[in-house]
Amino acid sequence: MSSKELDLRQMHDTEFPLPMEMQGNVAITSLSKIYNWSRRSSMWPMLFGLACCAIEMIGTASSRFDFSRFGMEVMRATPRQSDLMIVSGTVTKKMIVPIVRLYNQMPEPKYVMAMGACASGGGPFKEGYNVVSGIDKYLPVDVYVPGCPPTPQALLYGLIALQKKIDGQSLANLDDVPWYGVGPSEPTPIPILGPDIIDPRQMDLIRRQAELAAAGMPVGVRELPPVIKTVKAIPSKAAKAAVAEVIDEGEAQRREEIMRRRQAVLARKRARDAAKGA
Amino acid sequence: MVDYEVQAPPTTGSAQDAAAYLKAKFPGAVSDDTRPGFQGVIVEAGKLTEVAQAIRDELGYNYLSSATAVDYHGAGDHMEMVYHAYRISGGGALNFKVQTDREKPVIPSLVSLYPGADFQEREAYDLYGIHFSGHPNLKRILMWEGFEGHPMRKDWKEAYYEGEAKPFDSRWPSGWVHRAEEKNIYGSNVRYPADFDLSKLADRSDEAVYSSASIGVDYQRMTDPDDIRTDQLVVNMGPHHPSTHGVFRMVLKLDGETITGLEPVMGYLHRNHEKIGERNTYLHNIPFTDRLDYISSMGNNFGYVMAVEQLMALGARYTAPTYRSEVIRVLMAELTRIVNHLWSIGFFLNDIGAFFTPMLYANAEREKILDFFEATAGSRLMCNYMRFGGVFKDLPERIRSTANLMNDKIRDYNTMEFLSDMINERLPRFLEEYDRYLTGNEILLERTVGQGVLSAQDAIAMSCAGPLLRGSGVAYDVRRADPYSIYPELDFDIPVGKQGDLFDRYKVRMDEMHESLRILRQLLPRLEQTKGEDIMVGTKAYSPRIPQGEAYGRVENPKGELGFYVVSWGDAKGTQNPWRYHVRAPSFINLTALGPMSVGQKVADVVAILGSIDIVLGETDR
Structure with a gap:
């Protein structure tokens, strides 16, 4: 529950007008709105830190920044009681296995926040042999918070962004609330620590590659798409000529016209200022 | 060759005195490191235990600060283990090194003399593939058991390998860079060995932990549903645990509530500082x-x-x-x-x-x-x-x-x-x-x-x-x-x-x-x-x-x-x-x-x- 008291006027969500004297006491609202409001105001993150970002996450939870103001004070150490997984730090291949297990144990609705550069895309350690290039290779991410590490303010902004996302969800739309769909949702397959980390979803591809390798074909490297040719440095005169070629006649005239008008305005302003000064 | 006179071991002097003493005591097995800018002595692998014993007990260098491996691939083609020992009373380091072959690197373990070398030797085994004969628990420590290769070796290339050293040519002077995922067929940071046999695929990372020296559990028996034993209990704390201060894992063996064995498991945040650091x-x-x-x-x-x-x-x-x-x-x-x-x-x-x-x-x-x-x-x-x-x-x-x-x-x-x-x-x-x-x-x-x-x-x-x-x-x-x-x-x-x-x-x-x-x-x-x-x-x-x-x-x-x-x-x-x-x-x-x-x-x-x-x-x- 947010520390600010519930303002019923904000909850009011209908065309139906309320008499003046009842405003503040009564609100008529949609089920989606009240449902979203209660979820977004008690978003319990998992007490789960990976690396440097966890320090800033604790900083955000501490008294100075205090994210309990937004209904997030209850950090749960067990995934079974948490709504939000803040992936706060570098995800390594060794650690992705427990992370996916934890995610699968979280009850729905559940959200994932990628905090910091590493969780978003590998960050400064991306090239490392034990580093997963972002948690989104395995789990669906709702909010990315940039920074290395993000400041507490940035994390708070990310959490508020998540609340906004929840506000926009509708109970009438199963795409928004898939956990009310028919049947249980599929757990994310747990990666295997083989000779390198193995994503079970890529098993077919790995098998095909192994067959290629057995046939003596080169494997593992993808043909790159053709890249834009690097523009060589152009000497300044030639550059001007090249640019002039691009600008057509009409364009040049328009530019001149704009320039003339601007200068006229500027001249009037100067005259006015001079008169004032005198 | 200078003929040294064996004297009483200097327990207070400089590292040079100590080196001179060692050279006199172990003629032929200890020599100066003569490469420009290098210090200390090079010890012959076969004599390492004896020399280390003398360093600790006679010379008083009882605090082993650091033990680490270096791969001189293409620069002498040997592996080197570098030790820095100090006197707990203060003073500079005695730096001694052991060189070994790159193909079959074997070095005697110093765990019995300096128990602090335990994890560092395991790290060198994990990342460089150096075998330490006599080490009681020689297992991978940062990567998992079953990982392919020893990643810190100079000729081991990571999945996103682009060049030996930064700045990479693609970034400067070309000024163009591909996202590393685009080049990789799997679209992520993985690389599998060419002779990858999927039929034998198994996750053996935990088995090695449970059968380690301090836990000593028969993994096969533990996972066998027909053989349930109640005399000992193995409890995992971490890697997700609020009081392990991060992603650290302890495997505890318990008798009731009393701990009878503890195996620390780490590497859950191993993000390859040293490999990246060598490219930087x-x-x-x-x-x-x-x-x-x-x-x-x-x-x-x-x-x-x-x-x-x-x-x-x-x-x-x-x-x-x-x-x-x-x-x-x-x-x-x-x-x-x-x-x-x-x-x-x-x-x-x-x-x-x-x-x-x-x-x-x-x-x-x-x-x-x-x-x-x-x-x-x-x-x-x-x-x-x-x-x-x-x-x-x-x-x-x-x-x-x-x-x-x-x-x-x-x-x-x-x-x-x-x-x-x-x-x-x-x-x-x-x-x-x-x-x-x-x-x-x-x-x-x-x-x-x-x-x-x-x-x-x-x-x-x-x-x-x-x-x-x-x-x-x-x-x-x-x-x-x-x-x-x-x-x-x-x-x-x-x-x-x-x-x-x-x-x-x-x-x-x-x-x-x-x-x-x-x-x-x-x-x-x-x-x-x-x-x-x-x-x-x-x-x-x-x-x-x-x-x-x-x-x-x-x-x-x-x-x-x-x-x-x-x-x-x-x-x-x-x-x-x-x-x-x-x-x-x-x-x-x-x-x-x-x-x-x-x-x-x-x-x-x-x-x-x-x-x-x-x-x-x-x-x-x-």
């Missing part, structure tokens, strides 16, 4: 050091720039950092110590049941120091502040925190007033308050006194460092034992414990904060006096050329002795990228003592014992 230029590595012990980034910077400055000093055009920059460095290092100890004591109390309140108070104080860091270096946590030859920016005139909340006042202070207020008023008041409510607290005493005892002998043998070592009564502090920067002219004491229990470690940290404040008070007039002096000397080149050689720079970081072993090799004109960049991480080596301290204790105590070691996973796993 020297300057690139400074922000990476921030992310080792991410609570005390300034201290990490200090150790690394000291190591590289040692190498630069081998060259002709070297000027030492100015006095002002040294003062600022020490200022930052000591503030970092306070930041770290506030944090670690807060969480230690959290672990023993003083739930969150002391931590929140400590953290509120810490934020004030972070404000100062932010105003000076531009970042709260990852300061990236020190450079070779100084620091990159002087202290600001005023501190205006842009990190204000809406309901907060605009903070605008004169920097020196802010510092002196913090050092003379706020922090002493806070420490006094903390002392009053906690240090004599009966619950705290009950939980900590006499628990998790580590004797002084064990602490030295296991290469423990920092408050863990000093809590056991060993007054060993790099700032005094092997002084650097301006510490010799500063007046401070080294707090030590008496019996080496949890309470002593807590008390040492509290006292160290008082001592840091004492140092800081001496720094303030020095800052005033040196106002306006240069803060940086020498070249500001993006990629300075570092002369060939090796250096081991170590500082007393809040968590213990942090060492950087940097080798510059491969180009006689000087190199732009380190050949080897190794971090002697105190959190990593201090964990050697976790098992011996915990056996016989209760489950609830192991949490407190881990908290009292004060690990940070960024540094443990690197």
Whole structure:
């Protein structure tokens, strides 16, 4: 529950007008709105830190920044009681296995926040042999918070962004609330620590590659798409000529016209200022 | 060949005396390292145990600080194990090396002589594939069992490999870069061996843990549903556990509630600092050091720039950092110590049941120091502040925190007033308050006194460092034992414990904060006096050329002795990228003592014992 008291006027969500004297006491609202409001105001993150970002996450939870103001004070150490997984730090291949297990144990609705550069895309350690290039290779991410590490303010902004996302969800739309769909949702397959980390979803591809390798074909490297040719440095005169070629006649005239008008305005302003000064 | 005369072993002299003694005692097996810029002696692998015995027992080098491997692929084609041993009474290092073949690297293990070599040898086995004959538990430590290859070898290439050294050609001068995922067929950071047999695919990473020496569980039997045994219980704590201070895992073997075996499992945050560090230029590595012990980034910077400055000093055009920059460095290092100890004591109390309140108070104080860091270096946590030859920016005139909340006042202070207020008023008041409510607290005493005892002998043998070592009564502090920067002219004491229990470690940290404040008070007039002096000397080149050689720079970081072993090799004109960049991480080596301290204790105590070691996973796993 947010520390600010519930303002019923904000909850009011209908065309139906309320008499003046009842405003503040009564609100008529949609089920989606009240449902979203209660979820977004008690978003319990998992007490789960990976690396440097966890320090800033604790900083955000501490008294100075205090994210309990937004209904997030209850950090749960067990995934079974948490709504939000803040992936706060570098995800390594060794650690992705427990992370996916934890995610699968979280009850729905559940959200994932990628905090910091590493969780978003590998960050400064991306090239490392034990580093997963972002948690989104395995789990669906709702909010990315940039920074290395993000400041507490940035994390708070990310959490508020998540609340906004929840506000926009509708109970009438199963795409928004898939956990009310028919049947249980599929757990994310747990990666295997083989000779390198193995994503079970890529098993077919790995098998095909192994067959290629057995046939003596080169494997593992993808043909790159053709890249834009690097523009060589152009000497300044030639550059001007090249640019002039691009600008057509009409364009040049328009530019001149704009320039003339601007200068006229500027001249009037100067005259006015001079008169004032005198 | 010079004929040495065997004399009584020098137990106090310099490393040169010790080397001369060794050469006389083991003729033929010990020789000087004659490569330019290298120090120490090279020991023949077959004689290593005997020589190490003499080094420890006769010469008195009883503290093995660092043991690490270097792969000289394409530069002599041999593997090398480098040891740095110190006397616990103080003084410089005796650096001895063993060389071995790259194809079949075997080196005798030193665990029986220096138990502190345990994890470091396992790391060398994991990352370099060196076999240590006689090691009791030679298993992978940072990567998982079953991982293909030994990634720190020079000829091992990672999945996103682009070039041997930065800057990569694609980025500069071409100015074009592909996202690494686009090149990889799997679209992610993986690479499988060419002869990958999917039919034999099995996750064996846990089996190795459970069958390790200290747990000794028959994994097959444990997972067999027909054979249920009740006599022992194996409990996993972590990697996701609120009191393991990060992604650390302990496998406990329990008899009732008593611990009979403990196997630390790490590597869940192994993010390849050293491999990336070898591709980086020297300057690139400074922000990476921030992310080792991410609570005390300034201290990490200090150790690394000291190591590289040692190498630069081998060259002709070297000027030492100015006095002002040294003062600022020490200022930052000591503030970092306070930041770290506030944090670690807060969480230690959290672990023993003083739930969150002391931590929140400590953290509120810490934020004030972070404000100062932010105003000076531009970042709260990852300061990236020190450079070779100084620091990159002087202290600001005023501190205006842009990190204000809406309901907060605009903070605008004169920097020196802010510092002196913090050092003379706020922090002493806070420490006094903390002392009053906690240090004599009966619950705290009950939980900590006499628990998790580590004797002084064990602490030295296991290469423990920092408050863990000093809590056991060993007054060993790099700032005094092997002084650097301006510490010799500063007046401070080294707090030590008496019996080496949890309470002593807590008390040492509290006292160290008082001592840091004492140092800081001496720094303030020095800052005033040196106002306006240069803060940086020498070249500001993006990629300075570092002369060939090796250096081991170590500082007393809040968590213990942090060492950087940097080798510059491969180009006689000087190199732009380190050949080897190794971090002697105190959190990593201090964990050697976790098992011996915990056996016989209760489950609830192991949490407190881990908290009292004060690990940070960024540094443990690197």
